[in-house]
Amino acid sequence: MDLKIGGKTAVVTGAGNGIGRAVAVRLADEGASVVVADIRGSDARRTADEISDRGGTALSVEADGTREADVDVMVAAALQSFESLDILVNNVGGGFGSSPVVKQPVDEWDRTIEINLKSTFLACHAAAPHMIGHKQGRIINISSISGKVGEALVGAYSASKFGVIGLTQVLAKELGRYSITVNAVCPGYVWTPGWEQLASWLKERYTSMAGRTIEEIFDKRAGPSTALGRPQTVEDVASLVAYLASEDARNITGQAINVDGGAVMC
Numbered sequence: 001m002d003l004k005i006g007g008k009t010a011v012v013t014g015a016g017n018g019i020g021r022a023v024a025v026r027l028a029d030e031g032a033s034v035v036v037a038d039i040r041g042s043d044a045r046r047t048a049d050e051i052s053d054r055g056g057t058a059l060s061v062e063a064d065g066t067r068e069a070d071v072d073v074m075v076a077a078a079l080q081s082f083e084s085l086d087i088l089v090n091n092v093g094g095g096f097g098s099s100p101v102v103k104q105p106v107d108e109w110d111r112t113i114e115i116n117l118k119s120t121f122l123a124c125h126a127a128a129p130h131m132i133g134h135k136q137g138r139i140i141n142i143s144s145i146s147g148k149v150g151e152a153l154v155g156a157y158s159a160s161k162f163g164v165i166g167l168t169q170v171l172a173k174e175l176g177r178y179s180i181t182v183n184a185v186c187p188g189y190v191w192t193p194g195w196e197q198l199a200s201w202l203k204e205r206y207t208s209m210a211g212r213t214i215e216e217i218f219d220k221r222a223g224p225s226t227a228l229g230r231p232q233t234v235e236d237v238a239s240l241v242a243y244l245a246s247e248d249a250r251n252i253t254g255q256a257i258n259v260d261g262g263a264v265m266c
Ligand SMILES: NC(=O)c1ccc[n+]([C@@H]2O[C@H](COP(=O)([O-])OP(=O)(O)OC[C@H]3O[C@@H](n4cnc5c(N)ncnc54)[C@H](O)[C@@H]3O)[C@@H](O)[C@H]2O)c1
Pocket: 013, 014, 015, 016, 017, 018, 019, 020, 037, 038, 039, 040, 043, 063, 064, 065, 066, 091, 092, 093, 094, 095, 115, 142, 143, 144, 145, 186, 187, 188, 189, 190, 191, 192, 193, 194, 195
């Protein structure tokens, strides 16, 4: 299937590793020029080099997605280098710590809301005016199945991912008249550096998990929780993002679609 995104420009945040890296590579494989943004400049460069090695076009930008000035630089880099910004993938996200809400340090709460929800707001805020001017665009926000059903021990993460879906719906309504679609993608269980970090926190904090390796902690969550009985891959998520970025998805907006092997059916 030709997704018809050749010649478009995409910005992918948090694209140095994990899901963001796979999304950036897939969009470049489909012919988009990709701005690979990450707080770790060297990781962004590594993804951009990977895209170049595969024959694609990419520019790396070191940017903290929670800082307005950095996000403005990221958007300006896309416009300066490729003269457009057609596809925005807000992938930056994650959590800090794991504990019941009543024991959650306030600082961890703030940082988690910031990395998931504020980063999505800032990038939309900076990029959407350009898309409005061109009366076309695709915004794809990476939420989570924890944004569909509350998840114990990761309250701030879950609440912020619900917030990402809410913001997605609001923006879909506000931007629809400009032919800009706004959708959320909700991954289930994907083995990435981010999940590795979560498994380490769980292992540190909960004695019930002390004897397990971090891979075992992941497998115990991922397998039995899904209808298909298996975890998802970064490529599974990238496939849906590429579809939502395509011309074929022009009439899909305001949706939050799970890539979770049937873990959550709402
Ligand atoms: N892995 C999963 O199972 C899973 C499940 C559901 C949702 N998600 C969501 O998918 C997205 C990607 O997750 P992942 O597991 O690939 O994460 P990851 O931690 O493996 O990779 C995140 C990337 O973002 C970068 N980053 C971190 N903070 C940043 C900041 N402030 N500004 C810019 N870049 C920053 C990191 O350097 C890293 O390259 C997140 O929004 C996450 O919440 C992941």
